[in-house]
Amino acid sequence: MRVMRFLIAGLILLSTSCGLILQNSAAKNFKDPVTKTNEYKSLNRFQQDFIYLKTVCDKYFPLADKYFPKVERIALEKVIIEKLDQTDLTDIEFRLYLKSYLSNFNNQHTWISLKGVSITGIYPFIPYNQDSSWYILNTSTNIDRSFIGQKITSFNDTPTQKYEKQLFSLVSSENEISKRKAILNWWYRPTLHEFLNGHKIDSVKLVFENNSTLTIPKITSGQLTWHLSEKDFKQHPITKPKDRIYDYQIIDSIGVTYLQLHECYDKIEIKEGIKSYVKPWLRPIANLYVNIQTSKKKPSERIKKYYDPDRPIFSQYISQMIKESNEKGIKKMILDLRSNNGGSEIICLQLLYHLTDREDLKDFELYIQNGDFYKHYFKNEYKEKADLYFKKHGEFPPKDTLFYAGYNNSNEKLFDRITDPKSPYYVTKDRPIFKGKIIVLGDFSTHSAGALFTTLIQDNKVASVIGTDVSNNPTGPTTWTPFRLPNTNIEVSISSQYLVRPDKLKTNKFIPDIYMEKSYPDILNGKDPLFDKALEILNED
Template sequence: MKKLSILMLFLLLVSCSNQSNHLNVKELKEDLNYLNEKLNEIHPDIEKIEYVSKKVDEYRSSLTEEVSENYFKVKIMEILAILEDSHTGVLIDEKTTKLPIQLLNLDSEIIIISSSSQVAKKGDKVLQISGKNINVVINELRKYISYDNEAWFQHQINFLTLDFLLESLGLLEQNKIILTVERDGEIIEYEIGFDKIEKDKEGPPYNWEIKMQNSIKIGYFKLVDSIYNQHYESTIDQFFDSVDKNNIESILIDLRFNSGGDSRVINSFLKHLNVDSYRLYNDSSVRQHNGDYSKDIYILTDSGTFSSGAMFATIMKDNGLGKIIGGPVGQNPTHFGDPLLIELPNSNIKIAISQTKFIRPATKDEKNTLLIDMPISKTAEELLNEEDRQLERALDSIVNQN
């Protein structure tokens, strides 16, 4: 079972001209017909797809004149958001530009966590965008974002840095916005425009170490990207060999930065456990493993834990194999995913459409949430200082459980 992370696709941001081409009525209607055809063909949520199809038809019938590609793109985002499916939505293309800042949504405060701008500073608390209260802007943003739980919506705050969305929200003034921020206790205002976007440097997809916390050894495995290959298999083997040699009694799997990928990474981990019975997604059969490890496992999560990363956490929780520590994941345990990619014929807008419903292993799922066993928060201050105190608090909590 493989999964393609829509988050990785949503963040393909390459700076280019933000000028938008126009599409005539015939082209628009052809694209909408194609979209409706593919939604009905691919997406498994028949009831919601029927409603969304009606919305597509209504929009098609209302078209009387040409519109810009950006306007059309945002309109499709609004329609697809009705599905409440984080894996179905419009992909950000190479023509999109963004503000040279990175935002953080933490405890209802929007903070600039990094900046390559001359005027915006790391730590600025955003109060207004072009004169509009930031909370109002966030509420207006909701109707364009595909999400199935609140944690994922909060994680998507950087959609507010994209040129075409800021334009659609009526916040652009001469291709710039005006930010009102609080900095060092003072309220200041500045203009900021769009810059080239440098691709982030990629770190290793996974790594591990034996951590010493208050004289207690803890096996720590950080899985950033769910990449399944022989190297991953051998890395997992090396990790558990070290866990065995060091007589480790607690393991911490860090999934906070895991936005998905190949779910087979989960099976490679499970085979090392000594477990009488467990279930996987969409599988009623009971499995077992006679691996060497049978002691405590903790899974560290937050809103960035998505797709197969969230599935990993859910499988561990639902089968009683580990405790969830940290914050809420960015996806409901039972969800739609495994998206297929389509491209509209005239606008060339790329769209991901879920083709599978993934049902969590738990037999009872009244609220469709992944409950946190040991909540551990993070603060803006420590993130601004690039300190991972959440991890330190997690390790301390594990030590206190022993």
């Protein structure tokens, strides 16, 4: 009985504090031996962390010289080392110097976190971007409302298309539209402009297409009142984002099944992810924590981001959606991958397996670096791929080289891991299959696994895509692989894999079948031209 009381008390403590324990100490953290070198030891703490970061990038980022040429890297490294020699360097300045370095890889998974940094002050205007142009979305009430909706042509006497390139130097994005969306909240932040220009900027000057000008002073304190509030921006009755990681509607009035997929996670994927990203000795604690949280009707906020207690298993939820659609005779589906934050590609394959009975679908080709970094995080996957290489070539891949490792999610056929009864992702062969026509909506807010899934669908001609470029290019370095800098303990990540899209006749950039994005009137009035276009196409037959 006494043992049971201690056990119950321990579980209660675990359920409240384990999330913090796991956050602070459970994640795997690669350690490179550069810390033992004399060069490293001779530097200050900020310089040491930068040398550590640049060493990991040099050694383990796939095809680093292709994406950030060595001559350019070395030149920028010298500049940053000198900048980091300042005795009064702030934490935000240090991180921005590192962001300016990592941005040159043009890769969304190669970034440094700004978590915990306080960025104060604001120029009270909010921009929005459409195509390659910038407009005013909102301003504080002390600014004339007539500026809202006007096109900005210059920022502090620099053409906007030239000035945006300076802001691009601080973001980790893979194409121009993703870079523009990444800097949306940066135009009004004095800290960033002051860092780029090297001096304080008390106000900014905007010039508009009609030659009018607006000077906006920096505000560092007080409550701001805006012309437009959240309630002024109407929501589309169907496509407004649901507060769910995935959600479907069957809209009988128009004969359409509509699915929003915001996160590629479920209970199974959370537990599988522990194997890759959590230290081995802490995995039992992590699994216990997940089991406790997923047994609750209201799990912790940390788990809630990736898990819905009302629909815990994604494949079961999708099976229910397809079965209900088929029973109702629905022949049209809109798959909305906008605002998808990524996650597991296997989750996406479970969905795809319910959308087609084809067995000829092609996967991404996978290349991985034969080095300590990848092995540290993905030990089992590495061993499997290295053994396949040995079986084919009679030797293991050369050390510290990028080698062909077969397919990204499969050994031979795309659905290998879905159809294997021993797999945690197993879906039975007699699953319900949607028999109608499908349109995918995807854009700059479609990230990582969601972006790759969009490519997979398009390249295999399962569906047409309406939208813009997605944030993860279909061919190139990918996969979030986090570690911490030795002195500041700041979280950073680099890509550790290289993927080649299934359709090699297409470019390394994603091009939707129909290019379209929302305008300012659309945003304000709750219109969704992408959804409307999808309906138009679905109704053509």
